[in-house]
Amino acid sequence: MDAILTQFANIFPEINLALGAGIMIFARFLGLMQFAPGFNRKEIPTIARLSLALIITVISASVIKIPPFPAHTSMLLCIVVNYLFGSLIGYIVNCVLAAVTAGGDMINTQMGMSSATVLDPTTRTQSSILGNLFTLIGVIIFISIGGLYWLIEAFIRSFQIFPMYGIDIPLSKIVNMDYLILITSNIFLVGMQIAAPVLLATLGQDIILGTISKTAPQVNVFQMSFLFKPVLGALILTWILPMLMNVITDYISSFSNIF
16 A cells, blocks of 8 residues: 555655645644634534535645645644644634633623523533523624634634644744733633623622611511522623623724734
8 A cells, every 4th residue: 555655646746745735734724623713613513514624625725835745754743733733723712702701601600590501512511501692692793703714814824834744833933922821811801891790780789688688687688689680680781782792892803913
């Protein structure tokens, strides 16, 4: 078999070069799809994701300048490194939307709905209802403002930073540590900003109920809080949701220059 492959490479060098490059591009895009928002949804059938990856591979191979395969380099190692590099790109993008999910989790906890969880098919873990809702809202906004085009453009440009047959990932050139710290720290900061209206409203409710419990100890304030918190939180959330859409859109758009 090795002799046949070697003979095939000698007879059809251009086809062999394109096939080798296609395998590397395909592996890198699969790694990106594993974490990138919009592509990592488990609701999308596997055959559809593989078909999309194949289409992107064919298009990218016609755009990217394909270098010759270096001698004494393991093909399997190059495939693994390309997959890891694609996963790194997708993970950085996913950190941007993690702040939106964190805001939904904070609202869900403050409304007293911590026990109401659903299975998130993307991560295969239990997630809060509002956290899952805000995740879907973030993904929809990300797609509507052209986030998928940013991702594909970043994917094409990634071959200029890290060649497809490279085996050493230059983290200092790929990941700006200041940006990475900013993105990860924003998970809590932006999440708190998104959840702030509901947090303040429920805090004011807690102060009122605490005052009632001191002035009228016979009133079962603890039981009343289970009724008032979800209702008040839902009303506040319904009122501020259009404004939150603008906040989330501006936040995601502010990171468009990292692609």
